[in-house]
Amino acid sequence: MGFTWHFGAVVLVLALVALVNAEDPYRFFDWNVTYGDIYPLGVRQRGILINGQFPGPEIYSVTNDNLIINVHNSLPEPFLITWSGVQQRRNSYQDGVYGTTCPIPPGKNFTYTLQMKDQIGSFYYFPSLAFHKAADWYKYDHKTLQTILDRGHRLPFPNAVLINGRGGNDTSFTVEQGKTYRLRISNVGLQNSLNFRIQGHQMKLVEVEGTHTVQTTYDSLDIHVGQSYSVLITADQAPQDYYIVTSTRFTSQVLTSTAVLHYSNSARQVSGPIPGGPTTQTGWSLSQARSIRTNLTASWT
Template identity: 30%
Template sequence: MERSDMLKLVLLPILLAAVGVQGAVKQYDWTIDYAFWSPDCVEKLIIAINGQYPGPTIDATVGDTIVVKIHNKMPTESVVIHWHGMQQRGTPWADGTAFVSQCPVGPEDDYTYQFVVDNPGTFFYHGHHGMQRAAGFYGSLIVHPENITDEPFKYDEELSIIVNDWWHKSVHDQERGLYSNPFIWIGEPQSLLIEGRGAYNCSLVPTGAVANSGDCVTCNASVPQCQPYVLPVTPGKTYRLRIASVASLSSLNFILEGHNLTVVEADGHYVEPVVVNNLDIYSGESYSVLFTANQDPTRNYWAGINVRGRKPATPTGLAILNYLPNPSTLLPTTPTPVSPLWNDYNLSLAQAQLIKAHNSLEIPFTETSGSDKTIFLLNTQNRLNGVIKWALNNVTLVPLSTPYLAAYTYRRKLKTVLSASAPPPLTYTPGYDISSPPVNPNTTAGTGVYEFKLNEVVDVVIQNANTLTVNNSEVHPWHLHGHDFYVLGMGNGVFTSKDYAQLNYVNPPLRNTVPVFPYGWSVIRFKADNPGVWPFHCHIEPHFHMGMGVIFAEGTDLLPRIKLPAQNLGCGLTKNLIRP
């Protein structure tokens, strides 16, 4: 990092504070390194922050400036950190996406992220380089409003968990398999984790599987790291439970035994309260739910997650809802939570459609406003030189080896390949049969850039289809960087002009992640008002690395005015900028 840039980064918060700009400066100093950890009682090398897993929680207030200096101590591996749900307005260089916003931060190198948190809600951060998120490299980012009374609901206390799925193979092994020919799939997870804790092939029931399972020799009370996470509650109080999913693969379903959940926030936006008794949560999503500890206070209850959307092969991930003053070790004797049938997609769709913008949210368009541009993205599984890929409009994403943002900012000096590859198509061939494997299974590779003029209103219709396997289509949660978007609708089958009539222009929720269901579609809208380069991709870790994404470049004529910190450079063609 150039010293002058470093100084700016260090001084900026001080200057901001000095001139009375609102918000505190929250400084973090994080050492990134491998650690041996046993999230599900089986030890494995993970990526930890300051020796912790999950990483430290950032707890901030709207308007705060977050400054995170990272030191990469992994001997040979590089890193970045993506701040999921942060729009990075004015700081597109801090988005933390390898080869999009920055060069990966190499071994022994430092990097300082700095951005303002401008929206209250439940967020998180995670690695966005290779499959490092699946190596345990993530943590919570909670943004509170300035006054709790600003929130359109009431609660006594809050709790927070991140859920995910877990494999015993290293992420290097997993990732190498994905681009092997023949294909080596990662398979279903070995365990499901709540706040980084689970149990491989074990039941938490005391009389349960531990003694019965030869595989589970390490599952016992002597491994503190895999003891179930405890959610302590005082009888009678109402809680806001924040739930975020960083799952690598699985669609998860959350249940709090014996308690209804009132959904009040999704991806950092208030929603009209909805009561559910189980909650589907897709990778990349976050929710706040309210519940009241109003059940029999003499016992504890299960909090559980199960796989939906794929045929489950993984035991329920469990935590303990601990009614104080019961000991947290008092395990429920009731059966562990059972979720709806994994392939009851109508149920999934119905629940997803329940989420509506809170009535306080002003929608800046009407049914007749229209958009400036509509992109139809057909989601297919294909092959590139025999290797299985995911593609959009038959283009699989092979990112530039020079960060896109630098490629735009220094477009003249770098003479990059930005112009070399044709822009991907805005739509797909009408009449494509989504119910069968692709007739032509072959795809082409592309850098995947859609360019938008500043302030263009963009609609994207994501259309799901059959994979390479007969009678198979999968759930894909799509996540957009740099923006929230309005979810105008979701449905089954092929999206046609008739479906415009069923879109929601009245109270569409603002999200940063939207599921697209098997053989179905989802429609989103956003305004390209954030100059920068923003990936839009399936949040399933292996799918993204198999090419399931596109790149949105916004206000490209403004990008040469951005001063990228030198710390963002040093790889690919940005080495051309080295002038000793």
């Protein structure tokens, strides 16, 4: 659970004829990509930062926005960003995948021009070269992982799962009693499916990979590599702290990471056993996937 790119959709009612010809808005971003020290597991590691941030900056946008993102590569090696799930209409060279986009050389820049046309929901971006995306989190440097693969070996089992770039109960989300919140969840890992759940709370699924769904309620959700979901949760439980849990699926060893759902009027810190979830039950996951597919509706156009 890492980089997240957020988009919403709006319906525009044009009251004045003059507005019909108005140009869609432009939003400008200037990003500098560097190496820097990060501590997601409590030990110093070399990570890739954007404007000094890990995870990278969030982009909030509405449909038809033109995004102008100028990326400066200050790494000593070529670099590319890909925009997972974003439709590149007549401009595939903006996609940021090697073969359709040339890498950004060290010390150079490239300006991505994207338009969020008729798309809603949550997407994420990530580096697409040289194993820069090392996100099922390891204590190894990404260069070490790349060398393992180049020598024909499988990747080792990850050391941890991160939530918003942190592991081990280091992240907290504050909510107010009685309010409903939208959570945007992406599995930005390399190889493992994840199960996501919130102690004592149900999640109403409202969007999958940029498409609205008929709203269905779940106690936990399997999120496979590359998937993004939006869920609604209501802070309707006793005012205390609750575990937010994500754990690996279909692995002999289960990795679990937690965060905290903190009620602003909380009377008690999080405590007790971490709520369990499915582990190797393939049928459970298939049943959930079928329930989501049959509920998919057409996206807005």
